[in-house]
Amino acid sequence: METIVVVMVFMIILVLGLVFYFKVSYSAGQETIEDVCIVSNYVLLSYIANMPEVQCSINNKQENCIDTAKLMVFDPGREYGSYFSTICSQKVYFTQLLPEGIVETNCTLDNYPNCNEYMFYEPQDDYTTSIPISTPVTLYIPTTGEYQLGKLTIEILQ
Amino acid sequence: MKRKGQTGEAFKYIFGIIIGSMFLIFFIGFAYKYMTVSGSKSDAELTNAISDELTALSVSLNAQDTLDYSRDLELYISKGVITPESLSIGKQMNKVIFSPLKIEGREIYIATKTFELPYKTVNFFYFDDKRTYYVLVYNQKNPTNEEFAEELTEGYASMPSNFDYQLIDESDLSSNLDSLATLTKNYEKVRFIFLTESNINPESYFENYDIIEVTYTDEEEFNYGEIEFVDGSSIYLTKEMLVGAFISENKDEYDYNMELALSKLNSITNLYYEKSKFISTRLPNCDYTSVKTSLNNYKGYIGNTDTAMTYQSYVNTIEAANKNLGGECPEIF
Numbered sequence: 001m002e003t004i005v006v007v008m009v010f011m012i013i014l015v016l017g018l019v020f021y022f023k024v025s026y027s028a029g030q031e032t033i034e035d036v037c038i039v040s041n042y043v044l045l046s047y048i049a050n051m052p053e054v055q056c057s058i059n060n061k062q063e064n065c066i067d068t069a070k071l072m073v074f075d076p077g078r079e080y081g082s083y084f085s086t087i088c089s090q091k092v093y094f095t096q097l098l099p100e101g102i103v104e105t106n107c108t109l110d111n112y113p114n115c116n117e118y119m120f121y122e123p124q125d126d127y128t129t130s131i132p133i134s135t136p137v138t139l140y141i142p143t144t145g146e147y148q149l150g151k152l153t154i155e156i157l158q
Numbered sequence: 159m160k161r162k163g164q165t166g167e168a169f170k171y172i173f174g175i176i177i178g179s180m181f182l183i184f185f186i187g188f189a190y191k192y193m194t195v196s197g198s199k200s201d202a203e204l205t206n207a208i209s210d211e212l213t214a215l216s217v218s219l220n221a222q223d224t225l226d227y228s229r230d231l232e233l234y235i236s237k238g239v240i241t242p243e244s245l246s247i248g249k250q251m252n253k254v255i256f257s258p259l260k261i262e263g264r265e266i267y268i269a270t271k272t273f274e275l276p277y278k279t280v281n282f283f284y285f286d287d288k289r290t291y292y293v294l295v296y297n298q299k300n301p302t303n304e305e306f307a308e309e310l311t312e313g314y315a316s317m318p319s320n321f322d323y324q325l326i327d328e329s330d331l332s333s334n335l336d337s338l339a340t341l342t343k344n345y346e347k348v349r350f351i352f353l354t355e356s357n358i359n360p361e362s363y364f365e366n367y368d369i370i371e372v373t374y375t376d377e378e379e380f381n382y383g384e385i386e387f388v389d390g391s392s393i394y395l396t397k398e399m400l401v402g403a404f405i406s407e408n409k410d411e412y413d414y415n416m417e418l419a420l421s422k423l424n425s426i427t428n429l430y431y432e433k434s435k436f437i438s439t440r441l442p443n444c445d446y447t448s449v450k451t452s453l454n455n456y457k458g459y460i461g462n463t464d465t466a467m468t469y470q471s472y473v474n475t476i477e478a479a480n481k482n483l484g485g486e487c488p489e490i491f
Contacts, residue, residue, distance in 0.1 A: 003174070032203070036206050047214065053426065055278075058488075059484070060277060060491055062219075067433075069436055109436075143441060
């Protein structure tokens with residue numbers, strides 16, 4: 001009788017230990033996923049500015065700038081949706097910072113280039129918070145031949 | 159007559175042994191399961207790390223790298239999916255990766271080159287584990303063939319220098335098969351790439367080998383032609399794609415990557431076509447008709463893999479149309 005009670009107590013302690021272990025493993029796994037997500041998005045940050053879909057190409061030579069005319073006509077959601085689905089989802093956009101009096105609005109075919117925000121990729125996912133990471137870029141406006149300071153922002157959605 | 163407690167003692171021991179064995183089996187099983195899960199988790203992290211590495215390398219026009227994760231690696235790479243040995247499902251990289259089917263070893267050698275036809279489209283990735291030795295065979299007596307061989311070994315679009323290969327004249331090859339067999343005895347496979355027609359048969363010297371034959375139709379830049387694999391023939395467009403054929407396991411793997419590259423080329427061409435329409439409405443004083451028409455025609459042809467030379471004429475037309483622009487009428491690409 002005592003043996004059975006001892007075995008039962010041991011089983012209870014074992015089960016409690018296993019529950020604790022799996023909870024700790026699960027939260028460690030979640031942390032790893034978050035770390036991997038952030039690292040992947042930092043890599044994406046450097047890559048997006050060099051994608052042939054957005055990078056300036058003048059006389060078939062790559063230049064270190066973003067072609068805003070390409071941003072106006074390209075729809076990455078349609079063709080590259082799978083590319084942006086890393087472990088976590090993200091919103092990607094370019095913002096023109098200069099000149100100082102620039103109209104702060106989303107760029108459309110009607111207001112280009114008198115606008116400052118070029119949405120590049122926006123998923124339909126729901127999210128509560130986001131972590132923005134950004135890098136400076138040069139924006140090229142081919143219709144006027146101007147180069148302006150801008151930034152590329154990736155918002156990691158959570 | 160037995161006393162009441164003596165039979166009970168025996169049952170206690172039996173009970174203890176059974177319960178103890180159950181616990182032991184449970185803990186051994188748990189430890190084994192933990193090891194398996196840890197291995198799988200580590201391999202899943204590895205494929206993510208490789209994906210990030212390739213994405214970072216995509217920034218370069220022409221680069222090489224060695225991946226070393228301080229452990230032995232065994233990866234299966236097929237049609238853009240990298241699957242570690244311990245996992246049943248791999249990760250789709252969405253990249254053009256030319257590679258043997260199985261990559262093994264502590265280090266993976268990778269190289270990347272940009273595919274342009276005529277504009278930058280996508281980066282090609284080449285994987286190697288130094289278990290295959292590549293022998294490029296050319297004809298020294300034919301100056302064009304010699305120039306072709308030099309382009310593939312010394313030019314901008316040459317075989318990656320971190321891969322093991324050798325360039326040899328066909329007459330030297332026929333008299334040195336023995337020494338080549340000795341040199342390559344530690345490699346699992348030897349691939350002969352004939353850049354010229356040849357009747358050399360290395361069968362009796364090599365246990366595991368295969369042969370690829372290349373025929374170029376463009377005698378100036380050598381960017382277009384055909385490749386004959388063991389299991390069929392395909393076209394190649396640019397030397398970068400040809401180098402991918404040298405490394406691909408077979409025609410099927412090569413064709414998948416070629417079609418993926420053409421699909422991305424179609425996207426980029428469509429993008430430039432849309433850009434030309436967009437710019438022409440904003441700058442009505444500029445004539446973008448020629449470049450719009452040539453891009454539209456090219457868009458309609460991309461994907462056709464019957465002949466390589468037609469791509470050359472489309473590319474020439476588009477380049478000429480784009481070169482006519484400039485100044486107040488910005489080029490499309």
